Amino acid sequence: MTMFELILQGTGETLYMTVVSTALAYVLGLPLGLLLCVTDKGGIRPMPKLNAVVGVIVNIIRSCPFLILLVAMIPVTRFIVGTSIGSTATIVPLVAGSAPFIARMVESSIKEVDAGVIEAAQSMGTSALQLITKVLIPEAKPSLLIGAAISITTILSYSALAGFVGGGGLGAIAVNYGYYRYETDVMMITLLLLIIIVQIFQEVGMRIARRSDKRIR
Amino acid sequence: MTEREIIRIEDLSKSFYGKQGEVVALExxxxxIRKGEIFGVIGLSGAGKSTLVRCINFLERPTQGRVIFDGKDLSQLNEAELRLARRSMGMIFQGFFLFAQRTAFRNICFPMEIAGVYDKQQMQERAMELLDLVGLREKANAYPSQLSGGQQQRIAIARALATNPKVLLCDEATSALDPTTTQSILSLLQDINQQIGVTxxxxxxxxRVIEQVCHRVAVIDQSHIVEVGEVKDVFLRPQSQIAKQLILPRGEGVEQVTGERCLRIVFDGSTxxxxxxxxxxxxxxxAVNILFADTKNIAGxxxxxxxxxxxxxETAQAxxxxxxxxxxxxxxxERLHDYV
Known part of the structure; x- marks a missing residue:
């Protein structure tokens, strides 16, 4: 395999890990963030104890450095994927590590929705579930999209870190060729590619968010 | 509950429990409230009037007492029944609170989507009908950020009326608007009251809001109702200190406070x-010294x-x-300082 093919494959793996991990992390993080918001003391269904428990769990995972989490999760990853090496295996710790972060991002976006708007919806006889699906999420959509752009770039950088412990993608190439073999040019190319991918994700994400926001004339 | 009544509030109290302990908002x-009337509740800020309106649709649950709406005791209803009852009570706010990410048209559709009993075509027809009612058909596809305050309040009124409520609650609905826009919103409310008979x-x-559109008024002060009656009666013969203050606002017209005898003379249009x-x-x-004078249009x-x-x-006084x-x-x- 030529170096070009290697880097092309690495880019593909990085995109695969990032996109799939982000999607799965949102499957966990979005409901978790909504739960944090809804059960908060000023929320639509205050449940202080549940809120405190979920909050503490989220904070514990968030305070754990990602590299440690990567290693600590190897048994779990083996159990789920069958192996702890390669791109697919990396998705497991990526999702586990980023879902709590996403939950907090979602929480802060949802909390931006004007309390008066929520009250207005309640005055029309809106149920808690309708409030979430028809008011909170749609009204917070632009902010949620900005959060998603930030999350996906964070997950991308986490995925590169996974290269140290047998993960795939550009991170692994940078580690194996750039770090262990002192091939500085490979290191620079992977770095450049990572920068470009982050730029694209960030810019496209912000642009979609801006376009979806109807508050701006 | 008599036949003419739509809402009856009985012995209602509401307290909030915060860091300073119990705060009594209503006592x-x-x-x-009679069917089809425009009923005003006036009071200074902090008097408890916003809490009162939220107790009427149970956005705030009263600490004590009952609210009987259209024959139903709201305190006896469960969550789902309460939501159903709320669909018969529209509400508008000082801050409009439209959904920023929905067009005017889709804002009006919202309560119908929530109710879930309208098909798409019914919803569209009803929304257009309401846009016509509030005079904003051409703004159907505008977002709230593209509308002025008065237009936003009109859309909010249309939205509140979408599910044909029996009562429309207005919480300081004109307080954020300039005098001209206030006038137009008030006359819209009056039209709606006459056309569709909503209370x-x-x-x-x-x-001035009370004078212009209300039939009856309750004056609320420090968590209590201190006066209730026809607007004209309350205006002509205010009983409570607070009503007098509200009728002749502090600092308006009169500057010098004297200890001498003053008369408030009322002209009710008969001469x-x-x-x-x-x-x-x-x-x-x-000779008399005129300290304050004003004419108002009360119910025409x-x-x-x-x-x-x-x-x-003294003989001249006599x-x-x-x-x-x-x-x-x-x-x-009157004692002059009741007014100034």
Whole structure:
């Protein structure tokens, strides 16, 4: 395999890990963030104890450095994927590590929705579930999209870190060729590619968010 | 509950429990709202009027007492039944609170989507009908950020009326608007009341809002209702200190506070052509000092009131009082600082 093919494959793996991990992390993080918001003391269904428990769990995972989490999760990853090496295996710790972060991002976006708007919806006889699906999420959509752009770039950088412990993608190439073999040019190319991918994700994400926001004339 | 009643509030109290302990927002409120009327609730800020309106649709659950709406005791309903009852009570707010990410049209559709009993075509027809009612058909596809405050409140009114509520609750609905826009929103509310017969409850701190559109008014002060009656009666013969203050606002007109005798003379439109004060000073041979005068349009009648300071001479005072009695004008001697 030529170096070009290697880097092309690495880019593909990085995109695969990032996109799939982000999607799965949102499957966990979005409901978790909504739960944090809804059960908060000023929320639509205050449940202080549940809120405190979920909050503490989220904070514990968030305070754990990602590299440690990567290693600590190897048994779990083996159990789920069958192996702890390669791109697919990396998705497991990526999702586990980023879902709590996403939950907090979602929480802060949802909390931006004007309390008066929520009250207005309640005055029309809106149920808690309708409030979430028809008011909170749609009204917070632009902010949620900005959060998603930030999350996906964070997950991308986490995925590169996974290269140290047998993960795939550009991170692994940078580690194996750039770090262990002192091939500085490979290191620079992977770095450049990572920068470009982050730029694209960030810019496209912000642009979609801006376009979806109807508050701006 | 009589047939003409739509809402009855019985012995309602509401307290909030915070860091400072118990804060009483409302205490022992009794009110009866009649079908089809425009009922005003006036009070200074902090009097408890916003809490009262939220207790009517149970956005705030009263600590004590009952709210009977259309024959149903709201405190006996479960969550789902309560949501159903709320669909019969529209509400508009000082801050409009439209959904920023929905067009005007889709804002109006929202309560119908929530109710889930309208098909798409019904919803569209009803929304267009409401846009016509509030005069904003051409703004159907505009987002709230593209609308002025008055237009946003019109859309909010249309949204509140979408599910054909029996009552429209207005919480300081014109307080964020300029005087001209306030006028147009008030006359819209009046039109809606006459056209579709919806009962309207207006919460405000502005007497002119009450004067212009309300049939009856309750004056609320420090968590209590201190006065209830026809707007004209309350205006002509305010009983409570707070009503007097609201009718003749502090700092308006009168600057000097004197210890001398003052009269508040009320002109209820029965002697429109006669120059009362001029004739009075001529026939009584006594001059009075006019401290305040104003005319208002209350429910279509021109009503005026004036505060005059009487001369020091006691016989002249007696002549003036006799003259006013002779003219059958309502007057009341007031302590000036009740008003200023």
């Amino acid at each position: 022992k409120i009794d009110l009866s 309207i409850i207006i919460i405000t701190h502005e007497m 429109p052509a006669e120059p009362i004060i001029s004739n009075m000073t001529l026939s009584c041979q006594a 009648n021109a009503v005026g009131h004036m505060v005059v300071q009487l001369p020091e001479d 002549r003036i009082l006799a003259y006013l009695d002779g003219k059958k004008l309502y007057y009341k001697e």
